[in-house]
Amino acid sequence: MKPSLQHASILAALFCISAAPAVAAEKIGAGKTAQAAKSRVAIQVNEESVKKWNEVLVNIRNIQAELGPKNVAVALVAIGPGLGMLTAESLAANGVQDALAAGVEFVACGNTMKALKIPREDLIEGVKVSAAGYVELMRRQQAGWVYLRP
Template sequence: MKRILLVLLLSLLAFPALAQQKQRVVFQVSDNDPAKWSLALNNARNVQQDLGKDNVQIEIVAYGPGLGMLKSESKVADRLAQALDNNVGLIACENTMTNTKVTRDDMYGGIAYVKAGVTHIMKRQQEGWAYIRP
């Protein structure tokens, strides 16, 4: 009986620690479509508003045709600035950049880079991140 009470007590103490964990979500954008990018950026903003900006870590990973929206002349450049200001990670796939002969000088300032966008998303999922493809 004492053992059961001890287990219950320890369980109750563990729940607040779990509740305080930061939520993490990775969005995939692989379409060169401003509407898709706007949807992903809207989703990111809505998640922050719902959970609280400090309670969630968000990344948007672009690869393939989706990389175009992270270029310096992007049609959603104003939205990219807002996302970066709100600590949303914008991540470009370097494999796509190499294959399309795009350099970092061609890209929007302040974004991050990974070797392979798909692999990055896979790793995030293995780490427990939620995955969304708008």
């Protein structure tokens, strides 16, 4: 290889190497925006703990703050002892109402409601009911939702 051709090849290789991080960073940034527009998170709550409920509500606010509330769908599914979070008498009721106003979907397990004899009227206004909470979570996962159990 002639020295001038070798020199040109080395310069071209160096240019490609130096440009790669910038191109990769640009693609990652673009991916973040595209990914954010498609983000869906299903959160399970199955504990009777006001502390846990409030932590979950903080986590939801953090998710929405990071991705933007219009860029992420958040659904919380309450099962078993976690159903207490979604009752009108819950110590987390104000936080749930604020999250509902911010576009968060809350779903109560119908099986738990039957077992604990909790009528729909006892739930916070705006809470939806699914026949089976675990099936609700399973279907959302099958549809591409990210599953979180804090």
